[in-house]
Amino acid sequence: MNCWHLFVLTFYISVILTYAAVVPDNDDIDKQGLYSKSDQVVILTNKNFDKKIYGQNNAYVVQFYNSYCGHCRAFAPKFKSLASELESWKNIIKLAVLDCSVEENNEICRQFEVMAYPSLRYLHENYIKSNANVGDKLQSTDSADKLKTQLINKIQSEQSLGRLVFVPSLKIAAYSDFNSALKPFPKNVLYTFLIFENDNSTIGSELALDINDYEHVTLKRVYDTSELADVAGVTHFPGLVAVSSNLESTLLTPQNPTKQNLQKAINIFLKSQNYALPLRKISSEESLINSNHEKSQSLDSDVVYYNDLEKTLKTSLHTEIPRHKILSGEAFEALLQYLDVIILAFPFRGKLKEFVTDLHKNLSSRNQWTGSEVYELVKQLETVHAPVFISNLDYIRCKGSQPQYRGYTCGLWTLFHTLTINAAQKPGNEAPRVLKAMHAYVKNFFGCTECSQHFQAMAARNRIFDVKENDKAILWLWISHNEVNLRLAGDVTEDPEHPKIQFPSVTQCPECRLPRGAWHLPAVYEYLQRVYSTIKIQDARTAAAPSSISNLDIGLISLFLIHRLWREMQLLN
Structure with missing residues (x-):
């Protein structure tokens, strides 16, 4: 190497080292879940949480949310509106968000004992990391103005405690x-x-x-x-x-x-008075639909994809169930019931059944686990039984036109329809077990608190625990799913490219409707068997669904509910 080459090499090394020294690590996240940096909120992750939150001169309001939670999706525009209005408060109090549906963020959500979504926590300035420090709870409200009023009252309270001394007195x-x-x-x-x-x-x-x-x-x-x-x-x-x-x-x-x-x-x-006002950042609301957004691929809505089932199962085990700080009592029994019906009726392939069975066996050895222990056990057994889940797992039929739509909620309905249908093909009356497990799962684990409360109220009203036979369980779940669709049709959480309809549509199942629009229940039953049985699931078993049912008795299904739905559906048609 001659002197010139040595000089050039030395020069480039010095440039690289200088550049590395002056460019700081960037802890800012551009987008995650329901929020982006343009929303004027701090996007928190497991990687930047401690650095952003603890020991800061400003206070924080942190929203712990779940991106597939319908209530969180409806609340997001209000929180963004508040962040825009409080842009001038950022040296006093910052608004931040953390998506608990992201597996890597789960440990933080556990530490802060987040059991409902969305959860708002106020963290005062110079906040210290400690197991006991989980912030002060704030109430999520229906408007940015109400949230702002709540924050003002909180700041006044903080000043009375000797904190926020750098903030103008609000006395x-x-x-x-x-x-x-x-x-x-x-x-x-x-x-x-x-x-x-x-x-x-x-x-x-x-x-x-x-x-x-x-x-x-x-x-x-x-x-x-x-x-x-x-x-x-x-x-x-x-x-x-x-x-x-x-x-x-x-x-x-x-x-x-x-x-x-x-x-x-x-x-x-x-x-x-020739006073120079401070320049304020002018924010513009991000367009809901990008003009260059590629339309979602049209998929056969009568097909259940294994990807949707498997990703839903993985999400439940990786993010929803482990968010509990302690799993014991009713919540632990709900976990075992859930795994029971998965083992009973999930259309397994590969080593997935071995994994779930081993997980159930290990969990049953004790009657109390921490959420982090459950998560570590899941990860350990995935390694033992690898490969458990297919690579590049993503939703197919349940994929929304944008990341905030469909996904896990669609997958959960699909999972329980599939479990109910497949459980009905077992000897005896096993399908009602699936309904009970679903009720326990939604009550204890489902990440959308408001959605869970709605489901529990509906389940009580429609007498879920009175269902004792397979055909009734299958139809109960279909009726309940349509009731939810009816309630959420036109809601802010609805995917504009996948509107919530009363399914099956006339196109999907012409024989499911009577001349005046009422449901033809035997045809609906056959349709559900045809769609959710294993015959259409990739790599599934080939057991054929029964072509018809005899003596269909729907007496234990609430006649009032059916009558009400018929009338509502006739009006819709």
């Missing part, structure tokens, strides 16, 4: 003159805005937080009954007065004193 007081009102503020404050309001109003607190990044400007809440209101000439409330450092006052109350109009009045006044 309200009475004053007799401008001098006493301004006296506590430092000399570098050019303008103080006084908001005259009652103690229950949150407008002043919200404005104080909204303008917290205005340099040399502050805001103070004053009782509307204060003597200073008369001195300032405030006659209707909330009232707004600007006071300069030399105690010169300007009445700014707009005719319609909403929060937006009051802030606008503040900005107009400051601009008139």
